[in-house]
Amino acid sequence: MGLPRFPGGLSLPGWKPAAAGIARLPLPPVLRVPLLQHAGLPCEPCVAVGERVARFQPLGRVPAGALGAAVHSPAGGRVRAIEPGPTALPGRPEALHVLVEVETGDTDEAWRLPPLDPLGTPAEAVLERLAEAGVAGLGGAGFPAADKLAAARRLLILNGAECEPVVASDAALVQHHAGDLVQAAHLLARCCGAGDWVLALEAGMEAAIAAARQALAAAGEEAARRLVVLPDRYPAGAERSLILAVAGLELPEGELPRQHGVLVQNVATAVAALRAVRDGEPLVSRLVTAGGPGLRGAGVWEVAIGTPAHWLAKAAGGWALEALVLRAGGPMMGTVLPDAEVAIGKTTIALTAWPAPPASPPRPCIRCGDCAGVCPARLLPQQLHARLQARDRSGALALGLMACVECAACDVVCPSAIPLSAGFRAAREAEREHRFRQRQAEAAKQRFEARTARLEREAEAQARADAEDRTKRLSSAAARALAKARARRGDAGKDGGGDGRGGAA
Template identity: 55%
Template sequence: MSLHRFFGGLVLPAMKPVPAPVRRLPLPGRLRVPLLQHAGAEAEACVAVGDRVRRFQRIGRRAADTFGADVHAPAAGVVVAIERGPVAMPGTPEATHVVIAVDADAAQAWVSGDGESQDDARMPALDPRTTPHDALRQRLADAGLVGLGGAGFPTAEKLSLTHHLLILNGAECEPVVACDEALLRERADEVVAGGRLLARLCGAARLVLAMEQRMGSALPAVQAAIAANVDGDVERLRVELALLPDRYPAGGERQLIQALTGEEVPDGGLPRDLGVLVQNVGTAAAAWRAVVHGEPQVSRLVTVGGDGVSHAATFEVLLGTPASRVAEAVGGWRDDATVLRAGGPMMGVALPHDDVAVIKTTIALTAWCGPVSPDAGARSSAPRSPLPCIRCGDCADACPSRLQPQLLHGRLKASDGGDLGGALALGLGACIECGACDAVCPSAIPLTAGFVAARQSARLGQHQRVQAEAAKERFERRIERLQREAEDAAQHQAQRVKRVSGAAAAALAKARSKRAGSGSAPSTADAPSDGGPP
């Protein structure tokens, strides 16, 4: 299919692991499963310390009337703690973790590949061709399915609207990250079948699978899966294959849509405004397994790499596994590694320590000995001190959102404490935090970090304004309620007084009438006898 070029971007070195069969990472003795692994509200724990749980059992339930996702036990064991800790998500928030001491036989079954035969809590299999769409969407919600390539948006929520185009995103534009290529190489049939399932659920008439040109190791498997009738449909939806140029950030949602359709998502808008839905290839495969095999989302493929380890590799990892355990599989972190990220070097989230667990949105764990240098992704052995902006414009040329990062930086660094409103007026809200401006800045200014902090401040301000407005509305409603209650009470009292007054007046009138009647009639003692006067 014909492609379109999006504005800006960079060509970065791949730094990918050598293609090899994906191995299951051995289970640790304990899994620390966060109840926040998705966009939205943290799930509520539905187990207690001391409970024995089975594999696939729900341990965190989405609170009623909230936006979020369920969480399930990746392995059988005993709940030994429920505690707070950091989560590998933007901003590194803290969330409740359910700590499970894993059964020894469950650990052995997982490594040997016999985990499917153990006594677990999987859901009944559904037929994707005959099961009603509402039931299939509910299955995805019950499985805790969220997007595996971005912010972890609950999948069933996205499928509630109709779209004419579904894009399966397999583009790994960041260095090091190779989990999607490994998935397409080994489970392309599940990706394609899951993509067709998602397309039916959202009403899409077109289905495009996008991958990068350098994913050569996965191409034969993908082409075979597209040609095969893996899900049994007689008239199956045709899958279009798009091979994207190796240009960062081709895997970004907006850039991917522009590259495939030539249309740009409007400022302040969403892909659904164009009738387009983007889902990660891992999400499609997980959706297929949730429906056909009844498996909740409890594992994912994770790449471990960076110059802070001896070599890179991709493993299938159970959610809740500490980052340190993943590192052990490649010989551990190097002694001079200084930064650990959940994700790649460009958009990954810096972690406070390596006890942080793998979650649904963890595409990679990368360790680094220095920051990204301006020469397009090469690593530097020592941090560079930022220099003043020289107004070269390289950042503007690289920005895929068509922003002017140097002007945004100037507004945020104004001498009067920064002009957040001015930065927002210049389009700060459209920043996708891709880090392209950092990679090309000759002055080594941490532009993206400043933009992230400013956007968080703006979101916090907006949140506080929303809370203040909500508090104001609650106060005004309370005043109105108190006034209504006072008016109702006064009216009730007036009516009571009226009733009492009316009853009292009637009683007095009756008493007066009685007294008047008794005074006008003569008594028997005073009446004359029949015999005449005495």
């Protein structure tokens, strides 16, 4: 039986660093820890400038009732500043950062959380721990793990597919921590009620596949049931492509995996969740691949959150080019960084450096159709581009704009060098903003209508109360008047009777 497939996609060169193990990157003199490393609202700082902090101590907490993930200090030191700066999080260009002057390194762990039993701790307590430990998705948009696991699912897919060139962080994690990953799979499946789980890897990840098979066998699991090997084809790791390849489920446009009982979780996120529960470790570091032609070397490092990009680049041998493009991630979907001071965040799976592209304008579309052939979402990028150029928003939406996974496969094959994915990304962001404002307006309208209805109910209730009060007052006044009249008649009768008796005497 052949490998599971999905529509479209590309075969890309690997350019993966040699599997030489995982190096631990020394801490930089100053950590720039972003307070926004996740989907949702930024954390609010809970430390002050000049304050001493310890490793694992919270630096930022999620606003009450908001979606987000707590942020912790990767090392002991002193808070130098709390200031805004650019982030590596896709679509979120700037956020507040807590700058920590590193003093005590990793030795002070007074803020480590109490360990919990991964097998026996109730699911609700596990979710509370994941929120407390700041565990968020270590790939994609960084959705908070506790919120993602809260909904009941039937199938858990652990995503270890790294189909972009250079990126090898998840492959290294599976190769060296496969036993932890199997434990994490059982923990997460229990939390979300999934009756089944699978691990998805790519065919080219031979060392990781071998390690996964060995760990599954040691845990008494059947590799044929738990391990799915995907073709080395980009974008195998995209959520919708992965679900189609693994579960045979093609999600309709606008519907989410949770609506079909499926949860996709990155393998590094799963291991971070296990360590937060079993070892009491808040999320303060992650595996990061450094590489690309703009760097002299390549490899996979365990990097403290908040480490500036240039510190990791130095460990990789330094810059090999003067004019380059620095990305948080791979060359296809990675976020372009404005400079090398940007810090490694929870979602930074790689730091890659590439030659700056030549400044040449794109040529007119020749309608070759190559872009449609590689689109994993089965869209028509050429027609989408034409609609957007004509400012036809409704036409672009009708052609499935919001189903685009922003994989940029269409950019690679376009002979006219049109930046198709950039246009689609901007249009999708604008549409999401439009829908957000619509929801805000609708919510404001509902609040206004609810307030108006409440005020009308209160006014009617007050009117009824006033009427009842008036009736009571009138009844009381009438009763008092009647009583007085009766009293006067009684007094008059007594007076009249006394005079008669006196006259007779």
